[in-house]
Amino acid sequence: MAAVRICGIDELVENQASRFVVDGVPIAVVKDAAGEVFAIGDTCTHGDISLSEGFVENDTLECWAHGSMFSLKTGKPLTLPAYEPVPVYRVDIEGGDVLIDPAVTLTV
Template identity: 70%
Template structure:
């Protein structure tokens, strides 16, 4: 599978998450304060809650329900109650197009 357009870069607001679904895979897409676009799995690993309804601060996305914050760069939870990471997807920007391949996750050390 190849990367698919999920939205326009101009549609993203800084420090706000947007939920998209690519081939049945829910993702939260975020334009952070440094202008970097991130895509992580949209489902909190603690409570099956949509992360895109949460709060963006710096390079984290916090689940609104129980407060677990996930790194937008690694997908790792930074505090409890979540302890399992969410997937992080490669994002490609082509002009105004934001492209994501739901089968390609970033390697996290």
């Protein structure tokens, strides 16, 4: 599958996660204060909770239900109770559009 436009970069709110479903894959997308965009799996690995409803702080996304924090760069959990990482997706910005291919995950 090729990368899919999910939104315009200006549609993302700084330091707030947004949920998108691309080809059936739920993805949490975050634009940080520097304008960098991250995309990680939207489902907490501790429980079936949408991470995009959580809290962004620096380069982490915190699950609102149990407090697990995930790195936006690596997908790795930084705090318990989660101990399994979430996938991280490559983000391309072209002409102000945010593109993601849910079939391409990054290994960090």
